Amino acid sequence: MKKLIGIDLGGTTAKFAILTKDGEVQQKWSIPTNVQDEGKNIVPDIIESINHRLDLYGLTSENFLGIGMGSPGSVDINDGTVIGAYNLNWRTLQPVKEQIEAGTNIPFFIDNDANVAALGERWKGAGEGSGNVVFITLGTGVGGGIIAEGNLVHGVGAAGEIGHITVDPEGYACNCGSVGCLETVASATGIVRVARDLSEEYAGDSKLKWLIDDGQEVTAKTVFDQVKDGDPLADMVVERFYSYLGLACSNIANVLNPDSIVIGGGVSAAGETLINGVRKYFDKYAFPPIKSVTKLKLAELGNDAGVIGAASLVKENVE
Amino acid sequence: MKKLIGIDLGGTTAKFAILTKDGEVQQKWSIPTNVQDEGKNIVPDIIESINHRLDLYGLTSENFLGIGMGSPGSVDINDGTVIGAYNLNWRTLQPVKEQIEAGTNIPFFIDNDANVAALGERWKGAGEGSGNVVFITLGTGVGGGIIAEGNLVHGVGAAGEIGHITVDPEGYACNCGSVGCLETVASATGIVRVARDLSEEYAGDSKLKWLIDDGQEVTAKTVFDQVKDGDPLADMVVERFYSYLGLACSNIANVLNPDSIVIGGGVSAAGETLINGVRKYFDKYAFPPIKSVTKLKLAELGNDAGVIGAASLVKENVE
Numbered sequence: 027m028k029k030l031i032g033i034d035l036g037g038t039t040a041k042f043a044i045l046t047k048d049g050e051v052q053q054k055w056s057i058p059t060n061v062q063d064e065g066k067n068i069v070p071d072i073i074e075s076i077n078h079r080l081d082l083y084g085l086t087s088e089n090f091l092g093i094g095m096g097s098p099g100s101v102d103i104n105d106g107t108v109i110g111a112y113n114l115n116w117r118t119l120q121p122v123k124e125q126i127e128a129g130t131n132i133p134f135f136i137d138n139d140a141n142v143a144a145l146g147e148r149w150k151g152a153g154e155g156s157g158n159v160v161f162i163t164l165g166t167g168v169g170g171g172i173i174a175e176g177n178l179v180h181g182v183g184a185a186g187e188i189g190h191i192t193v194d195p196e197g198y199a200c201n202c203g204s205v206g207c208l209e210t211v212a213s214a215t216g217i218v219r220v221a222r223d224l225s226e227e228y229a230g231d232s233k234l235k236w237l238i239d240d241g242q243e244v245t246a247k248t249v250f251d252q253v254k255d256g257d258p259l260a261d262m263v264v265e266r267f268y269s270y271l272g273l274a275c276s277n278i279a280n281v282l283n284p285d286s287i288v289i290g291g292g293v294s295a296a297g298e299t300l301i302n303g304v305r306k307y308f309d310k311y312a313f314p315p316i317k318s319v320t321k322l323k324l325a326e327l328g329n330d331a332g333v334i335g336a337a338s339l340v341k342e343n344v345e
Numbered sequence: 346m347k348k349l350i351g352i353d354l355g356g357t358t359a360k361f362a363i364l365t366k367d368g369e370v371q372q373k374w375s376i377p378t379n380v381q382d383e384g385k386n387i388v389p390d391i392i393e394s395i396n397h398r399l400d401l402y403g404l405t406s407e408n409f410l411g412i413g414m415g416s417p418g419s420v421d422i423n424d425g426t427v428i429g430a431y432n433l434n435w436r437t438l439q440p441v442k443e444q445i446e447a448g449t450n451i452p453f454f455i456d457n458d459a460n461v462a463a464l465g466e467r468w469k470g471a472g473e474g475s476g477n478v479v480f481i482t483l484g485t486g487v488g489g490g491i492i493a494e495g496n497l498v499h500g501v502g503a504a505g506e507i508g509h510i511t512v513d514p515e516g517y518a519c520n521c522g523s524v525g526c527l528e529t530v531a532s533a534t535g536i537v538r539v540a541r542d543l544s545e546e547y548a549g550d551s552k553l554k555w556l557i558d559d560g561q562e563v564t565a566k567t568v569f570d571q572v573k574d575g576d577p578l579a580d581m582v583v584e585r586f587y588s589y590l591g592l593a594c595s596n597i598a599n600v601l602n603p604d605s606i607v608i609g610g611g612v613s614a615a616g617e618t619l620i621n622g623v624r625k626y627f628d629k630y631a632f633p634p635i636k637s638v639t640k641l642k643l644a645e646l647g648n649d650a651g652v653i654g655a656a657s658l659v660k661e662n663v664e
Contacts, residue, residue, distance in 0.1 A: 100634070158500045172600060174504075177494040181477045181602030182638045185493075190599045190632035192592055202632055273511055277596055280509045281491060283500030313509035313521055315419070319501045 029085075030340045031132070033072065033095040034139065034332025037061065037113030040072055042079070043333035047091065047341065049150045051330065055079065065115040069122055073129030092133040093126060094339030096142030096332050103137050103180065135339040139332060140186060141178055143325075144171025145342070146335025147288045151326035156285035160278055161325070162188050164271075164293035168209040168216075174282055178342070189213070191277065193270040208274045212267055214246040214293050221249050221263045232259035250296045264303060272307025279320040280313050290325025297324065348404075349659045350451070352391065352414040353458065353651025356380065356432030359391055361398070362652035366410065366660065368469050370649065374398065384434040388441055392448030411452040412445060413658030415461030415651050422499065425455050454658040458651060459505055460497055462644075463490025464661070465654025466607045470645035475604035479597055480644070481507050483590075483612035487528040487535075493601055497661070508532070510596065512589040527593045531586055533565040533612050540568050540582045551578035569615040583622060591626025598639040599632050609644025616643065 027047055034041040037059060044053040057075050060067045076093070080086060099111025106123020108116055126134045137145075144153075144161035153159040157176035163169045170188030172179040179185045189209035190202055197206025198219065210216050221244060225235045234252045237244050252260035275287050294300060301322050309317050327334060346366055353360040356378060363372040376394050379386045395412070399405060418430025425442020427435055445453045456464075463472075463480035472478040476495035482488045489507030491498040498504045508528035509521055516525025517538065529535050544557045553571045556563055571579035594606050613619060620641050628636050646653060 158498075158504075170600070172493075174491075174493045174498045174500070175496040177496065179477075179493045179601060181493070182604050183602060184632070184634045184638075185477075185600065185602040187599045187602070187632045187635060190635075191596045192599075192630045195588075195592060195630070204630055204632065207632075269514075273514060277510045278600055280506045280511075281489070281504065281597055281600060282498060283502060283504040283506070285501050311511045311514070311523055311525075313503070313506045313523065313526075315503045316506060316509075319503075 028091040029089055030091055030337035031093040032333035032337030034336055035095055035097045041333050045337045049334060061115045068114060069125045073126060076130050087131040090132045091344055092135060092340035094336035095136045096139040096336045097136055098139050101136055101138045106136050135343045137339055140169030141171040142335040143331040144173055145178060145338045146327055146331035147325050148173050149338045150334050151331060152288040152323040153286060158284040160282060160284045160287045162289050163291035164212060165291040166214055168213045191274045193273050208270060211270045217246040217249055217267055218244055220266055224262055225259060228259045230258055233257050234260045246293050268303035269307045272304045273311055275304060276308050276311035279316050283316050284320055286321040286323050288323050288325050294324055347410040348408055349410055349656035350412040351652035351656030353655055354414055354416045360652050364656045368653060380434045387433060388444045392445060395449050406450040409451045410663055411454060411659035413655035414455045415458040415655045416455055417458050420455055420457045422456050425453060454662045456658055459488030460490040461654040462650040463492055464497060464657045465646055465650035466644050467492050468657045469653050470650060471607040471642040472605060477603040479603045479606045481608050482610035483531060484610040485533055487532045510593045512592050527589060530589045536565040536568055536586055537563055539585055543581055544578060547578045549577055552576050553579045565612050587622035588626045591623045592630055594623060595627050595630035598635050602635050603639055605640040605642050607642050607644050613643055
């Protein structure tokens with residue numbers, strides 16, 4: 027049985043896995059992403075690493091059905107190119123598919139990183155193989171991937187921009203040029219922004235406020251840790267986060283009525299507490315027949331969602 | 346070449362059409378919907394009308410590939426049943442497919458009315474055959490249909506509830522039990538509700554205010570007519586309508602990035618003015634790469650969207 031290779035390309039590392047066609051991970055490794063010189067070594071490094079590992083395992087291109095990759099930036103899935111991936115220093119068009127196919131002699135498929143993570147969670151994680159799953163990743167930014175009626179939704183190119191759903195028309199300015207985007211309040215940086223703002227107005231006793239005023243490093247994790255310790259300001263901050271994310275999830279569900287909305291990314295480390303908090307506001311806003319069937323779930327694959335989903339791109343395209 | 350029959354079932358009339366497989370309407374007729382006795386005569390009346398017309402035109406069941414129907418209420422597309430269609434007085438489960446296939450000897454397919462109208466506009470109207478189209482109908486309520494990657498999206502059953510997207514978490518209570526749903530402010534009744542509320546606070550000179558205070562019948566059309574006459578209160582009302590609809594459209598586009606969002610239903614009679622008004626707020630809220638490609642358009646088929654889209658259900662299922 028031919029195997030799959032999945033690559034999860036990020037600004038710090040590129041993660042690799044060799045999988046069976048059934049999605050069982052057989053080998054995993056990673057290499058640092060070299061973003062110097064406009065990231066011109068990134069693709070050659072990937073090719074070299076694959077060929078090296080294949081030698082090591084006594085495998086050849088004949089043993090593989092294909093290579094799938096998830097990439098940041100704006101991905102043209104048909105041409106197999108990437109542009110505007112700023113954390114890779116890829117500002118100009120990168121012919122990734124052409125280079126990797128030439129360098130490995132294995133068919134290559136690519137999609138953006140959030141879409142690929144959605145495919146991974148659908149295949150082997152919280153999505154349980156459902157044809158209707160929405161994936162939201164809460165990290166430095168907020169990304170998303172939409173699977174509807176069995177297909178990854180690209181729309182006219184940029185579907186899944188869940189981080190830019192407007193949750194507060196009077197809210198913070200977003201990097202994208204709009205205001206009140208989900209990303210401004212529900213990403214790791216957004217949660218800290220809300221914490222700093224509420225802290226300024228907060229007059230009561232709060233460890234979180236003390237940490238902020240003392241100039242200590244405060245992250246989303248700090249906020250969630252303080253909630254566990256009963257901090258009243260931290261509680262206000264996460265309630266606001268829950269309300270915005272619950273509103274966004276209910277609006278997505280009212281449009282798509284997915285089987286589940288799967289929440290991943292670093293912020294989701296807060297766990298079931300987060301799901302319960304979001305669920306409260308989701309239930310407040312969602313259309314009743316929809317809220318009774320659409321589930322909210324934590325992502326299950328963690329860092330592996332990318333490589334597993336990337337490998338599944340091969341299955342989607344070859345079979 | 347075999348033909349198609351499309352049926353658009355509504356609370357007042359059932360509209361019928363015979364179409365070629367290419368979607369050319371060859372015959373149209375309608376019958377009143379008899380909602381008495383829990384609507385038990387509706388399906389028998391439909392069967393009788395079809396058989397009568399087939400006789401009239403010298404056609405038999407052999408001449409047809411199938412019958413498609415759009416229905417209000419909650420439709421089970423696999424079983425071909427309808428439940429909870431209150432404007433038909435169908436409170437209990439109606440085995441529509443079973444009855445119509447037995448009564449006509451023609452294969453039968455059904456979906457909900459907004460989904461069917463979306464298929465119609467995609468096939469022969471403003472959707473121009475695109476695989477990514479969202480249809481919003483602004484009538485007494487607000488309905489929707491989603492086509493993504495070529496497929497009508499049902500999700501786990503109730504996708505397309507665009508009328509229940511929350512546009513104002515502090516807004517009006519909705520019949521659905523939630524608050525601030527798009528339907529509460531952007532349906533024909535919602536626009537009048539906003540007009541009445543703003544009128545109470547409005548102290549200036551306004552014909553619209555005078556009409557409301559005088560107890561005259563005020564509809565969404567009255568409001569749009571007054572805008573044309575330069576009425577300042579009417580202007581405030583439609584700006585609020587535009588902002589809510591623009592916000593909902595941008596949130597849909599950020600998730601699905603469709604080729605176009607097609608706006609139909611009675612309220613859309615306001616025409617290009619409406620599209621321009623909504624566009625202003627859409628551009629304010631949508632993610633830049635998305636707003637540059639997703640178009641806002643008026644529906645083109647009017648009352649025919651239902652029968653044409655219903656007929657296309659046959660094509661979707663048989664071919």
